[in-house]
Amino acid sequence: MHIYIILGAMWGGIAAGWLVPMIRKRIVCEIYEACGLGSFFTILILGHGGVGTQLNVLALRIIGLIILVTGASFVVSAFVALKRKGKPETGWENTTVMIDSNIFRTVRHPLYLGTAISATGLMLLYQSIPSTVLGVVSVFCCWMASRKEDAFNIEKFGDSYREYMEKVPMWNAFKGLRK
Numbered sequence: 001m002h003i004y005i006i007l008g009a010m011w012g013g014i015a016a017g018w019l020v021p022m023i024r025k026r027i028v029c030e031i032y033e034a035c036g037l038g039s040f041f042t043i044l045i046l047g048h049g050g051v052g053t054q055l056n057v058l059a060l061r062i063i064g065l066i067i068l069v070t071g072a073s074f075v076v077s078a079f080v081a082l083k084r085k086g087k088p089e090t091g092w093e094n095t096t097v098m099i100d101s102n103i104f105r106t107v108r109h110p111l112y113l114g115t116a117i118s119a120t121g122l123m124l125l126y127q128s129i130p131s132t133v134l135g136v137v138s139v140f141c142c143w144m145a146s147r148k149e150d151a152f153n154i155e156k157f158g159d160s161y162r163e164y165m166e167k168v169p170m171w172n173a174f175k176g177l178r179k
Contacts, residue, residue: 027152028148035062053128071119071121074113078104096174098153109168113171
């Protein structure tokens with residue numbers, strides 16, 4: 001029962017503190033991001049609480065943990081770059097400078113990609129129907145957030161962002177590493 005109370009509080013906080021303000025501002029990429037992160041944390045809470053019939057294939061759990069850590073490394077490196085190089089007005093994400101170095105030299109949206117990779121890792125770690133469904137939702141929302149953020153960043157940074165889009169792939173880190 002406590003798991004559902006935690007989930008309710010989390011989604012209430014996301015709705016009141018993030019979704020409603022972004023809907024009012026019409027920032028679509030943030031709406032998708034909030035839903036993607038909400039789904040991600042729902043997997044984490046439900047999986048940790050053992051909700052849903054879980055398989056226990058050790059090899060998949062190990063692979064899932066490795067994938068989860070890989071995704072987390074994308075997220076952490078993106079946070080560091082945003083804070084250090086983005087010259088944010090407030091917080092860490094309201095950057096005033098376009099970043100095209102560090103992890104942003106490899107992929108345009110490392111936060112969303114890292115969350116999607118981590119959600120995939122959680123699906124393998126928890127191996128249940130709820131974690132799989134929520135993982136797919138999380139990956140989809142992160143992908144949509146990436147696509148919508150491109151349009152947002154074109155408005156914010158103009159032609160320099162268009163040039164950046166031509167050089168750096170949205171999510172394909174392997175292609176980004178080759179360049």
